Amino acid sequence: MAGRSIIVVLAFAAGAAIVTLTPGLSTRLQRVVGIDMQNNRGASSVKSDGPEINLPIISMTDDQIKRAQIGLTSAGAGTIARRLLVPGTIIPHADHIVHVAVKLSGTVAELRKNIGDDVAKGEVIAVLESREVADAKSEYLAAALTNDLQQDLSTRDKTLWDSRVGTEQQYLRSRNAAAQTEMRLKIARQKLLALGLGEEEITAVPGAPEASLRRQDVRSPISGRVAERKVELGTAVGRDSLETELFVVVDLSRVWVELSVASSDLPSIKEGQSVQISARGLTETAIGKVVFVSPLVDKDTRTARVVAEIPNPDQTWRPGSFVTAGIVLNERTVPVTVPATAIQKLDGQPIVFVRTKDGFEKRDVVVGEREDHALEIVSGLTPGEAIAATNTFPLKAELSKPRDED
Incomplete structure (x- = not known):
């Protein structure tokens, strides 16, 4: 037994000598004989207080x-x-969507915008022709003319009364008539405002051409984009079961994200919490905040409606798109x-x-x-x-x- 041990030791020593004298020998063979030489291409030694x-x-x-x-x-x-991930849908911001409707009976004379066109606030997007607006403008012009005349008469009678040339009774009658004509002018002006005319349009009525009396400009109340057009040229619009809505204008610079949150997660959701929005197929993400948490839970789905608001300057987030929202519960x-x-x-x-x-x-x-x-x-x-x-x-x-x- 001792002889065998001596033979193994001698063989090991001989192998080590061969490896040392033969640098081209493979490292696998080196390990077989018990020597693992460091590969300089793949490792370096770092000295420390402990082992190398x-x-x-x-x-x-x-x-x-x-x-x-x-x-x-x-x-x-x-x-x-730490975020709570919930599904959601992009919807238009409720304060940034406008249904442009008419307030009088008439026909569509011009359509200056079409679906997809950008519009500015106050820009004319359509023109109507209406007998109703023509009558209202005529009434306003008559009231303005009568009022101007009566105001001049009232001023003249006051001057005569002050100089003791005219009678007091004449002055009082003139002043009363002036007050009545002024009231009629204000009523006529309010009718035009109710029909949708702006302050500048009303001011321009006395100097406008006669042919323009029956025409009324329809302006966009907000800046945005035309999402729908409901009428064609020559369409009769107004009351008596006729179409009243002409356009739908949407401002998508900010949008809402409608989320469905399980009732068990609602205690962790508060208005003002940060939300990160992502969607499949999009590399962009958006950061917004929770603006509304419904106090009601749907009895069938056991979820509550939560609304977040996000910026959308490039209109990347289109209403109707499905998204994933990560509501931030805590940060560190x-x-x-x-x-x-x-x-x-x-x-x-x-x-x-x-x-x-x-x-x-x-x-x-x-x-x-x-x-x-x-x-x-x-x-x-x-x-x-x-x-x-x-x-x-x-x-x-x-x-x-x-x-x-x-």
Whole structure:
């Protein structure tokens, strides 16, 4: 038995000598005989107070990193939020949608806007011809003329009374008539306002051409876009079961998101909470806030209506689209976060690639909570370290290449 042990020891020593004298021998064979020589291409030694640690290094110059399109960023502090994800639908903002309707009987003489056209607040979008508006304008003109004459007579009689030339009775009659004509003018003016004419249009009536008396401009009350057109040229509109709505104008610079929240989650939802909106097929997200939480729960679905408001300057979010809303329940600031694209897994262990003067160093990390496209790093990184943020798979592939030769 002792002889066999001596033979094994001698064989081991001989193998070690062969490996030492034969540098071209494969590393797999080196391990078979009990020697694991460090591969200088894939690792470097870092000295510390404890045992020596091998840190895999991928050598790359700045030019190679640029050609490989590897994006760099710095690990730093960030905000991690816990969100409640609920389905939702984009709907127009209730204060930013207008049904442009007529207030008189007439026919459509002009249509200056069509579906999809942009309109400005106060812009003329249609012109009507109406006997009703012609009568109202004529009444206003007559009342204005009568009032001007009566006011002059009242002023003259007052002057005569003050100079003791005229009688008091004449002055009082004249003053009373002037008050009545002024009242009739105000009533005629109110009729025009009720028919939809603006202050400037009413002021311009006395100097307008006679042919324009029967025409009335229809203006948009808001800036936005024409979403619907309900009439055609020559359509009779107005009362007596006729169409009264001409256009629907929508301002989509801000929209609402109608959400369905389960009754069990309602205690966590408050007006003013931040909401992040996303949709399948869109890379953009929108940040808004909860503006309404219904006090009622649907008896069939056991959900409540919650409304959030989001900005929509580019009109990315179209009414009717289905979205996912992440309602922020709480937020906390963490010292180290990295983009989710910076994380790779090697043998099931999350890793990142830290930029060094020679290239990249593989670093094992412990991942915490996720916030959208960012991840909390619990340990393994310190704030300010430069890491590979995008296109990191080639680095993993390089690290995973077999380093042993058969």
